[in-house]
Amino acid sequence: MNKEQLHKYISQSTGNEKNICQIYAIKDNETVYDDCWRGFKTDDAANVNSVTKGIMALLAGIALDRECIKNVDQKVMDFFPDYSVKRGEKTIYDVTIRHLITMTAPYKGKSEPWKKVCTSDDWTLTILDYLGGRNGITGEFRYATLGIQILAGIIERATGEKCIDFANKNLFEPLGLPDRVIHGGSSKEDQFDFIMNKNPRKYEWYSDPQGNVTAGWGLCMSAKDMAVVGTLVLNDGQYNGKSIVSEGYIKEMITPHLKLGERFGFMNYGYLWYKPFDDKEVYAAIGDSGNIIYVNKEQNVSVGMTGTFKPRIFDRVDFIEKKVLSMIV
Numbered sequence: 001m002n003k004e005q006l007h008k009y010i011s012q013s014t015g016n017e018k019n020i021c022q023i024y025a026i027k028d029n030e031t032v033y034d035d036c037w038r039g040f041k042t043d044d045a046a047n048v049n050s051v052t053k054g055i056m057a058l059l060a061g062i063a064l065d066r067e068c069i070k071n072v073d074q075k076v077m078d079f080f081p082d083y084s085v086k087r088g089e090k091t092i093y094d095v096t097i098r099h100l101i102t103m104t105a106p107y108k109g110k111s112e113p114w115k116k117v118c119t120s121d122d123w124t125l126t127i128l129d130y131l132g133g134r135n136g137i138t139g140e141f142r143y144a145t146l147g148i149q150i151l152a153g154i155i156e157r158a159t160g161e162k163c164i165d166f167a168n169k170n171l172f173e174p175l176g177l178p179d180r181v182i183h184g185g186s187s188k189e190d191q192f193d194f195i196m197n198k199n200p201r202k203y204e205w206y207s208d209p210q211g212n213v214t215a216g217w218g219l220c221m222s223a224k225d226m227a228v229v230g231t232l233v234l235n236d237g238q239y240n241g242k243s244i245v246s247e248g249y250i251k252e253m254i255t256p257h258l259k260l261g262e263r264f265g266f267m268n269y270g271y272l273w274y275k276p277f278d279d280k281e282v283y284a285a286i287g288d289s290g291n292i293i294y295v296n297k298e299q300n301v302s303v304g305m306t307g308t309f310k311p312r313i314f315d316r317v318d319f320i321e322k323k324v325l326s327m328i329v
Contacts, residue, residue: 003033006323010037017319019289019310021046021200022223025303025328026231032328034224038308044200045220046306051293052219054285055171055229056151057101057272059163061237061249062170068158072098072252072271076131076150079157083128092132100151101271102257103141108133112146118191123208124153141258141269145216148272152215163213164205174244175232177225178203182211183218194218198308217287226285226293226304233273233283233295234302254283265314276317284317292316299329 001009010017021040025033034042063069076095077083085092091106099105107130120126127146152163159166168179183194183204194206206218213219221229232238233254237245256268256275268275274284281297290307294317303320307313 019307021306024223024227048291049287051287053272061245079154148216180205182207223304230293230295230302
C-alpha cells in the first residue's frame with residue numbers, strides 16, 4: 001500500500017479507521033509521512049485523551065531531573081502537607097509517585113468517581129479523598145485516569161509553577177512545539193462537548209475551575225506534535241542535540257514494570273507508557289479514540305495519530321505496523 005492508497009483506504013473506511021484525523025511519521029529525524037482527513041490540517045490539534053498521561057510521565061521526569069522531586073519513591077503526602085486526611089485512613093501515607101505512574105496506587109471504591117471529581121471546585125484535592133483504602137497497597141494494576149490528577153498537583157507543588165507553564169517552558173518550547181493554553185470552563189456541558197466534538201481544537205489543555213490541567217486526559221495535540229515527542233523518546237531524551245529529559249529516566253519510563261492482562265492486550269507497562277510486545281523495541285503512549293504516540297527503536301521511527309471520539313479502538317499499534325511502516329521503512 002502506497003501513500004495514495006492509504007489515504008483512500010482511510011477516507012472510505014466504515015470501520016475503526018473512519019475517525020482518523022491525522023498521521024505524521026518521522027524516521028531518522030526526517031518527516032516521511034504527513035496526511036490528514038475529516039477536515040483536519042497538519043497544524044490542527046485534537047483532544048488526545050490518555051496520551052496526556054504519557055506527557056505527564058515526561059514532565060515528572062523533568063521535575064526529577066531538576067531535583068524538584070527527590071525520586072519516584074517519594075511519598076505523595078510529602079507534597080500535600082496541608083491536606084486533611086480522612087479519619088481512619090492510613091494507606092494514603094504509604095502511596096508513592098511510583099505507585100501513581102505504574103497504576104498500582106490503591107483507591108477507595110470499585111470505580112472512578114467521575115461525577116464527584118468533575119463537578120468539584122478542585123479536582124486534585126477531590127481525587128485525593130479516594131486515594132488509599134482498607135486493602136492497603138497490593139501492587140495490583142488499577143487503571144485510574146483521575147488518579148493521575150494527583151501527579152499534576154505534585155509537579156505544581158514541587159516546582160512552584162502551574163503544570164501548564166512547566167510543560168510549555170520545559171517540554172513544548174524546547175521541542176519547537178506551540179505553547180498550550182488553559183481551556184477554561186468546566187461545566188458538564190463543556191466537558192461533554194470537549195470529548196465529543198469532532199472539529200479541530202486549539203492548542204489547549206482542559207482544566208478544572210482552579211486552572212489545574214487534567215492530567216489523565218484533555219491535552220490537545222496534533223499528530224505532528226506527538227511524533228516529535230516520540231522522537232524525544234526515540235533519542236533517549238535528546239532533541240536537536242540538547243537533553244530535554246535524562247536518558248536514565250527515559251529508560252526507566254519505558255522499561256516494563258508490569259505485565260498487563262487480557263483487557264490491555266497483555267502489553268507491558270512502564271511509567272504511563274506501554275511496551276506492546278515482549279520481543280520488540282516498540283513503545284507507545286495510548287489514548288482513547290485511537291490517539292497514539294508510537295515509537296519503534298528498531299526502525300528509528302516515531303508516529304503520531306489523532307482521532308475524533310470513537311470508543312473501544314485498540315488496534316492502532318497493529319494498524320501502524322501493517323499500514324504505515326510498510327510505506328516508510
